[in-house]
Amino acid sequence: MSSIVNYFKTVFGGLKTLVQGMGVTGYYFRNARKEIITQKYPDNRSTLKMYDMFRGVVVMPHDENNMHRCTGCSACEIACPNGSIEIIAPRVLDPETGRKKKVIDKHVYHYSMCTLCNLCIIACPTDAIIMDQTFEHAVYDRSLLTQVLNREGSKLNPEVKE
């Protein structure tokens, strides 16, 4: 007897859950005009607003005096799982203390290899690099994807403590 009861329980339980599911999508269908989550991308380029979590490309922000916060410590290079970052930082003599010190020459970033995993941003002790939210990076030449992040003639911001 209990097996027969169970049989009908499955039938009506199944129907109930199906109707519940149809209720959810039916709500979407009824409100199809109001609650559309797709954005018409190329049309709304001027008003396009990305979400905070979106990761587009690694950049190094510079302030108005052309100063960045990168000390050349290579923490990002070590953290990068696929070698997208190369730090070229020769040791030069510091005129104040008279000791040899790493100074960033080139922060080379291979965008073509980057998976945008965010590990370099987490690894950076001085918050020198951040994730930018731009995403239209298509180019015709692959070599254009290899970028030097620190600008020409930029200096380390003196506020940054090593």
Added chain:
Amino acid sequence: MPEALVITIEWITMGTLAILFVALLGLSLVYGERKVAAWFQQRIGPNRVGPQGILQTVADITKLIMKEPLTAGRSDHFLYNLAPFIMMLAPFIVISMIPYAKGLHILDMDVGVFFVTAVSGVGVLGVLLSGWASNNKYSLIGAMRSGAQIVSYELSAGLAILTVIVLSGSLQFSEIIESQREGWWIFRGHIPVWIAFLVFLISGTAETNRGPFDLAEAESELTAGFHTEYSGIKFAFFFLAEYVNLFIIVSIAATVFLGGWMPFHIGGLDGFNAVMDYIPPIFWFLGKVTFLIILIMWFKWTFPRLRIDQILTLEWKYLLPISLVNLVLVAFITLMGWYF
């Protein structure tokens, strides 16, 4: 004119009309499906070609016609090229049986329902042939799944229609519709017809290989199932057949359960019935069909796909016993005259 010429002209006219109707039906249904699917998923859907993307399917079909119709190298060429035509054959035959309005049908056989259920089974042959002839394991698995599925679900679909046959006492479509002058069977037949309608909707969805029963072409596992190897216009035939089959299943459901072109009548309320009669029958038919099509699309875009064992369990352990018991119930109710 000699009679032979008259018949020939009639055949050619009917054939051309049927082809035109199927083509327009395919275009509009594919567009409707994409738009409805988008609304169910909070998307916009096609919106580039023409106003509201209304010419999207025209552009698609133009592209498909212009494409090179490839024949897979190691396939069985004859069967491979034959399968799309067999796929289209069944819908074309069945579409001539459907009554669109009073007297507006190509054929009105006295065993219409029986003929339709028999012929719509030919579609499975096209699926099996295409899967076998493609010489591709994905296609073969998809075709075998589809074969098992369609053959099983035809049983309960047939039994569900039989419920109404018992009530109306005729296999002829025009007489089934005429028997619903006082009210559609879904209202007059109460509980057994409700069960039969539900069973028919489920098994009809399964017969047309639509989601949630689309495991024959399960994109994520079998790429496209039986039509993996087809491209261009041959692929378009499979695609078209799916949508015409949907229309056929839905219009049979509308005819048998919802009164076909018969307006909504309540026995005794003459004024109300007269108002309802002002709406032309073709609009009643198309309205019911549209409602059911949206319902079936609702199923497809809500429910997750079933596994093959779940599909067969659903048919053989649930739908078939339920519809068998339901048939006995409706016979008893008809005998006692307990319907409205």
